[in-house]
Amino acid sequence: MSSLERAVGAYLDHLEAEVGASAHTVAGYRRDLARYAAFLTDAGVSSVGDVRPDQVQGFAAWLRAGGEGRPALAASSVARAVAAVRSFHAFAVRDGEADANPAARVSPPKQGKRLPKALSVDQVQALLNVPDRTTPVGLRDAVLLELLYGTGARVSEVCALDVDDVSSQLDDPDLGLRLFGKGRKERIVPLGSYARAAIGDWLVRGRPTFIARAARPGPALLLNARGGRLSRQSAFNVLAECAERAQLGVPVSPHTLRHSFATHLLDGGADVRVVQELLGHASVTTTQIYTLVTVEHLREVFLTAHPRAR
Template sequence: MHDRRVPSIPDAVDAYLAHLRVEVGASKNTIGSYGRDLRRYVDHLEASGVTNLDAVASVHVESFAAALRQGGEDRPGLAASSVARAVVAVRSFHRFAVLDGTTPVNPAAAVKPPQQPKRLPHALSVGEVQALLDAPDRTTPVGLRDAALLEILYGTGARISEAVGLDVDDVSSQLDDPGLGLRLFGKGRKQRMVPLGSYARTAVGDYLVRGRPTFQALAKRPGPALFLNSRGGRLSRQSAWQIVQKAASTARIAGEPGPHALRHSFATHLLDGGADVRVVQELLGHASVTTTQLYTLVTSEHLREVFLTSHPRAR
């Protein structure tokens, strides 16, 4: 019976990355990210005097996570999300090594990624949203387009990718019949219908009549896209996001609202107005109500602030 040959830890990491690339078909970004995290892990093990895969214990994995959180003289500590990603990479590597027969024990099996703080979505106030929607110059084709885009984003809670994916045919029937919903294609091409309010209908109608033809005239090959760029092609997500940022800057909104600022505001303002969380879930296209319930935490914080500043015996 031959003794089992234990490869060096760097060789085992190379084998795992090759597995991700060839057998799993992982993306370059995923492989690059895992590779960076695992190289840090190898360096940490070597600094701890561990060069044999069989010699790795759970304490080494835990100390690696702690070292990432604490940082050092040459680099700051990493955020919990970055540490969690690195621990996931290490756990996956050791699991592969066991399944591949490289080592009999998985020292990372019991090591959990650090719990990440729950990030509450940031919503603009009603006044800030109004200022943002008023920012575009609606006397120009560009301003008409930008206003229509902003009204769609806030009026329907659409993701930016969903809004720029709209075609003229998707909205034309809704302009004639307010009772019809606007069909949006979310993640995984999952469809949902959302109401199109009067402000959004007016803005889109004005854009179709007095704005879009100007952009369409610049196109080499006219297409069906609702929102067009300066060359007559479909507006990209990046350009749409820049439109939101430009409007926020014009409206002098503090900070830089994220890509989902109007979507978050749509949900928060609905809940503030008494909408049922299940209804908001359907409007946002969330697969789970748990995701939508994050917005209830935002409104709870708002209620607490109002209580603390308004009630005579709150403090």
């Protein structure tokens, strides 16, 4: 193993053990840095301290261009990889493996501004009406949907919830729901009456059926068919099936509901900084892309409704 590969391994261990990054984040960084290490090895670089800025820039171009048996990556994917490389080199400097960060001034490719795809309020209501709340599975699915849309939480945050995280909120509506986002950053979000009702029904009439199937019962709020914690991928599948049954005609992911949560709040007059806190964004700049959605909506209404618009 080269010193470069050892440095990458040490950085990934640092992310997992000291930073507390999620398994999903660590997996993404591992994939990006494996590509980076392979690129540098082919260029004859074996030590992290020998990397030059032009090689980092070359890596970004290499990802963007693609090649034989290697698809070209979108600008957003290249930007993510460059961010991983920059963070890796910064760690190597702190760890004494290198004197400088060669990626510090390397800019990722410019990305076109993509507006999030939000569902309409009627589409969300159609989706929320899909689960059969007379069955244990339907009660579970209803909780998943109500939490994703009602709190704007990431799917990983919802799947990580335990029963103890929500039990006290059922008795006291003023208590918020504690979520742990990226980097284990904690935030408190309100839990609305619809979500509380769905959780209460699930805990009384649904979860006991699932927990009876578990070889070793655990504390997870949302359970799979075997009584274990519902995984992120299973949550994606549940939502996709519900969207198909609702006949929405558009692809729907957990992030679609997060986008819809933010857009509907802003449409209703919420301040962008309040939405920032609810979403757990580190910067209000990230949240402001949702304001573009509402501006576009206003423009569409104007063009459709005003007699002098066209």
